[in-house]
Amino acid sequence: xxxxxxxxxxxxxxxxxxxxxxxxxxxxxxxxxxxxxxxxxxxxxxxxxxxxxxxxxxxxxxxxxxxxxxxxxxxxxxxxxxxxxxxxxxxxxxxxxxxxxxxxxxxxxxxxxxxxxxxxxxxxxxxxxxxxxxxxxxxxxxxxxxxxxxxxxxxxxxxxxxxxxxxxxxxxxxxxxxxxxxxxxxxxxxxxxxxxxxxxxxxxxxxxxxxxxxxxxxxxxxxxxxxxxxxx
Numbered sequence: 009x010x011x012x013x014x015x016x017x018x019x020x021x022x023x024x025x026x027x028x029x030x031x032x033x034x035x036x037x038x039x040x041x042x043x044x045x046x047x048x049x050x051x052x053x054x055x056x057x058x059x060x061x062x063x064x065x066x067x068x069x070x071x072x073x074x075x076x077x078x079x080x081x082x083x084x085x086x087x088x089x090x091x092x093x094x095x096x097x098x099x100x101x102x103x104x105x106x107x108x109x110x111x112x113x114x115x116x117x118x119x120x121x122x123x124x125x126x127x128x129x130x131x132x133x134x135x136x137x138x139x140x141x142x143x144x145x146x147x148x149x150x151x152x153x154x155x156x157x158x159x160x161x162x163x164x165x166x167x168x169x170x171x172x173x174x175x176x177x178x179x180x181x182x183x184x185x186x187x188x189x190x191x192x193x194x195x196x197x198x199x200x201x202x203x204x205x206x207x208x209x210x211x212x213x214x215x216x217x218x219x220x221x222x223x224x225x226x227x228x229x230x231x232x233x234x235x236x237x238x239x240x
Contacts, residue, residue: 035186035211046113049087049102056139057088060099060120063142064158067149068116072161072200082106086113090120095128095154097121105195108167110202110224112193118145118156129153162200168227175204179220182229188220201225209236 051057069079088101102115124137132151134144148156169175172190180188188206196203202224210216217236222229 037187037209037211046086046104047102049089051085052088052090054090056120057090057099060090061085061088061101063145064099064101064116064118066142067146068158068161071158072163074161074163078163078165094123095119095126096123098154098156105161105202107164107202107224109171110167110193110204112195112202114159114195116158118149118158119154120145122154159195160197160200161195162225164201164225167202167224169222169224172204175222175224176206178227179204179206179222179229179231182222183218183220183231185218188218193224196223199223199225 052061065079068074069076082105084104084106086102086104088099091098091100097120098117099120100115100117102113105112105114119140121139122134122136126136129148129151132147132153134140134148134153140148145156148154149158167175169178176188176190180186185208188208190204190206192205194203194205195201204222204224205219206221207217207219210218215236217234218231219234220229220231
């Protein structure tokens with residue numbers, strides 16, 4: 009009987025040791041994140057750019073119920089341009105959203121002059137070969153026409169986490185790994201909240217990574233295991 013109990017004890021110990029070894033082996037490592045690698049550019053100073061920058065600001069504030077004070081405190085313009093392509097001319101603007109320690113980089117765009125030969129989106133009834141007004145651009149954006157969009161942004165004043173490390177450690181604890189590498193802070197398309205995204209690669213495993221996201225406003229976290237490289 010004693011020998012039987014000893015055998016059971018040794019078996020359990022071996023199983024525990026194997027489990028601990030597997031847990032230790034399944035650690036992760038990461039490279040430098042992308043938080044500081046936002047592109048740089050210039051603000052277009054042509055009269056047409058100034059006109060549509062003003063329209064963009066008005067529609068952006070209208071859509072997200074922002075005050076002038078909130079916009080001035082949290083939005084920093086990075087670049088703007090007018091681009092000509094097959095469908096016509098579009099206005100593009102990129103900006104930083106700053107809230108506490110968090111900073112996200114984002115871009116919006118909308119068509120400002122539709123080519124006269126373009127017959128797409130007839131139901132919206134927008135003029136061709138003429139510069140569009142604020143109300144016409146609003147219709148264009150509401151109809152998702154010509155890849156036109158303005159970002160949804162929540163108008164909160166503070167974050168749930170007091171630092172990047174605090175948010176990252178919450179995500180690491182949820183993921184149950186030894187570390188995660190912050191990749192980027194972005195705007196969630198559904199909620200308009202700022203979200204921290206972080207990932208890492210499992211050591212001693214082939215093409216196996218972990219990806220985590222934490223909402224910096226609500227604290228909601230999601231974690232998933234994904235391939236490091238998607239093969240075609």
